[in-house]
Amino acid sequence: MKIEKRWIVSFVLIAFVAVLGLIWPSEPLNLSNFGTEEDIVTADVAWLLTSSSLVLLMTPGLSFFYGGMVGKKNVISTMLQSFICLGVVSLLWVAIGFSLAFGDSVGITINGNYYGIIGNPFQFAFFDQVSVLPHAKMASTIPFVLFALFQMKFAVITPAIITGSFAERVRFISYLLFICLFTLFIYTPLCHMVWHPNGLLGSYFGVKDFAGGTVVHMSAGFAALAGVLVLGKRKNNEHIPTNIPFVLLGTGMLWFGWFGFNAGSALAANATAAMAFATTTIASASAMLTWIFFDRLHGRKVSALGACIGAVVGLVAITPAAGFVTIPQSIFFGFIAAIVSNKMLYWKKLKAIDDTLDVFACHGVGGIMGMILTAIFAQGENASLLHGGWNVFGHHMIALLLVAAFTFFGSLLLYKVTNSIIPLRVSEESEQVGLDVSQHDERF
Template identity: 40%
Template structure:
């Protein structure tokens, strides 16, 4: 055991876990005031449930010895984390439990990301059922495909890892996976009442920017921590993450300025997330200059992609598809273009003389995860909708999901006004407050 590596991974695990409350703030600020608590509770609920499932059988499915041709780990091998507690149980230079804890935070946020696609209209109980089933049938197996390497935790790992695909910190397993699932759920639940006709702007931009800042901060644990050691690979991943994210913010803001005539705070926050998503799979394979290029393209590409829902007619409320699916696909494919053998991954991409071989591996790995996640999620969501019901009633959606589902409100308007009156300058119907921001992840068609 290396104490420095162990300390770094435990700190990184804590940073990644902090990202889920950060996501709750980010998503919570982007919905309308009458939905903020429900939106945040979907992240916190996922954290609670997936943490338990990970301990019981999730880690074993993801990292247990393969029992299905690279598709599935043995769920009984480490059930309840049996056999991993002893001081002699090491994964690399780490105590096994440090690795277990680090990977648990990835599983949690992968599920929480999906919730943004169905904001304002999902029953909380149905969401919790979905979260548990989706993690079991989709995330845990896909994590095995991508993250389980032969001889690291188990003797035989997953098929994508064995094929030589590079996904350093989760472009396929987390972002493409969650993005495809978000699209499927958005189709199952249908559009929000008034989608495309009524403004549905973020109700609290300071919350959005605070959440984005926490996500950016935690993402250094997400990417650099995936080295699972305090070493040069972690340092390269850290710097590449910084370069790509900064460039993506500039790319998104520039796109807004050209398209809409002004750059927005929500655009800056969204650009940061887009850059973080894109560099996640690639941060060990690129140099800082090409990381900057990947981030810049991600900012422009995702800023344009968030408008697709209006053209194609699906209601992805907070742009899980436009940011996570599109950004994840771009970052995964960019490895095949810009990877350099000088980086820790040690692979040359197409533009560095390596030919198209790595690009092809990246492509079919990304498509496989996207199709699998979309199809299985569509089935899970449809079954829940047909049985217990996934979407809330229309009148409850109009009244506000916070009051109907949680019997709470994000803002105590009565206290602010001292009774039944309203604050000067506040909207006549506070729960329907609209912010004047445009050019964001709720950009007009």
């Protein structure tokens, strides 16, 4: 049996990471950056452990959500593309990703203040310095290792979201390379700029992103759009979803896991977490109902698929604002986001490029709407447009354009790089047979 060199190289890379982790030098803990065990709040630890588990569940949920929508020949491959992120991104996060996202800032000086663009890649490599003590500036009531693992689950699901756009035509080994590049060069700097205490977008522009509308959904949405343009249309883009019950199951798992995604982002068992919990489910309920009623107004029948897509759009839209808005406002978030995403989903120009599972229309547009609405409604003095924060709103709009450009063109470049190393698209014959058989020799 002849084994392709690319698989040998992949195995060697995994072996290298495994050995490097054993020999990586450990620096003495810089206690000035950390609190003590007395600072740990056990209730917060319990909630963040639960939240981390809930967010992890979202990735298998996404695999069912996507897997049920594709044709029968591509169910397993589509589900695996989501599921494999649990392995690839988790190891990458421990080795270097967490350092790039939350290490000491490497950035620029503006008006005498230093703002981070990306983290020091060596500071937390292989979770060095990531201990059971709480970090003084990041999650000061829970062990730092728990904070790192909670953030890891966000990093895991982000590239998994992208897969729905180019389902049924991407080469698996190429996809593995792309998600590594995307995590390192798109996700981690964006995460640092928004969520690190010294991040450029969070500190200078004042971007409010409670749980990942910008970091996760906008980045995935624009990366999905770039991927569709690079890979091109499927040879046969007409198919009937294979398993709607899978979609319903996946939606339920996503909705359930999203409580950890949003309410867990309070990083404590407190009132903010409770409010985020409430706004999350209400926005989703509002969007689900709006979607199916809006479909009926356009002559389309009420469908389980539509209800599921609407629910997810509501979850996406409320994510950046979950802890910043009221419950009545969350109803409005779900309502508006569902209408705009629905219109985009059926927009002929977007349909023409063949975004297989409408990732940009749902996650990209949902993330954009969430960012705009957050800049309008977020509570607090000078926190948003409605509270006198004209500058905050303006900065959000500038940041929106910057994030869109960075994630779209950055991802476009990474697809080109990936394609130059290993072709992204499967052969026409493999696409005709289906990726389950041609890529994995398995059948649904």
